[in-house]
Amino acid sequence: MPKQPAKNANIMVDTVVMEDDIDSFSLTVTPEVPVVTALSDAGPRRVVGNYDYSLDISGANDFAAGMSDATLYNLCSDAAGGPVGVDPTGATPATASDPHYDGTYMCSSYKISGAVGGRIDFAATLVGASALVRAVA
């Protein structure tokens, strides 16, 4: 599997296909790596604990029923969070080279903006609320 253009990526939020609205995304996984360096060590030592993750998405907003605006707005008040899938290759995970990153997310921030000469944008930060799964075939 070669490197991927961003164009291939698919992102699904609460079962709604979002890659037709998103023009930028960033999935960040942040492991806990507490420092356990001792006096006698040369250089740092760390251990790995749990992790957190978040997904930043932005693009042109679509206000039709069931599209990006309604989906993100509803997620912002969903106490259970919602399933979000990030599929970098856009392909069914038929092989180990087509990972799908699946997790339950909550909405941490949802912004609508517009300016003269531009489009109406959205930018949302979704934060993890479950284990993150990298699913492959």
Place this chain on the structure above:
Amino acid sequence: MAKQPAKGMAVYFDEFVFSSYLNSTDQTITPETPVVTSLGDAGPRRLMANYDVSHSDQGFMDTLDDSYDEQLFTAMGEAGDHCLSKLPTGIAEASISYDSLVKISGEPRSAAVGGAILLNFDSQGSGGIVRGVVLRSGAAVVGNGAGQNLGATVAGQELAVMFRVIAVAGGNIIMHIEGGAADPPAVDIAGLTTSTMTVPGCERVSTVAATNAWKRVVTAGTFTSATILVTIGVVMGTG
């Protein structure tokens, strides 16, 4: 419905139309998502709690009497909440409307050589936000507006209506909402009514009683002409 140019976005602050002064507008909803991850968890765990709302709007100063500059300056000194609505696709009936109650947290006026004088304002949420729709807009006439199927609400859900009288002449105007299971909806919904308004203004009212799917605006009064914008929806976080 497709993606939208910013050009069509309408912004209303109280009874004032701010779209003609602004060149940029932002609205941000920020839910609280406290982390409750325990030692035994794999990956994060969070709770969904309350939320905050903030707005940032940038525009050009207009010092005309009773215009943008005076409207914002007056508003900043008022203790009550202000109605702020942002309608991404315009004000046609059934268009999406985000309705906030806000207090102004800043309104810098700035100028530099070669540029226009700017008047921006920031505002912070002071009540639940609504993602609703326009139930009626434009020139008002005495009588019943068209019904819209907005979906039923259950007891406990807060259905909020933002009544705006943008202009009124010749007398007073009173509006209320009627609901029903079918079109035309003709049963008065208690609490969803304005006061007797003789000057432009904005009133937000709500009910937590169950309502039927269809709603309409009924307009009465002695006015000879009036321009209104009525938006309706369920307050976020109430079910």
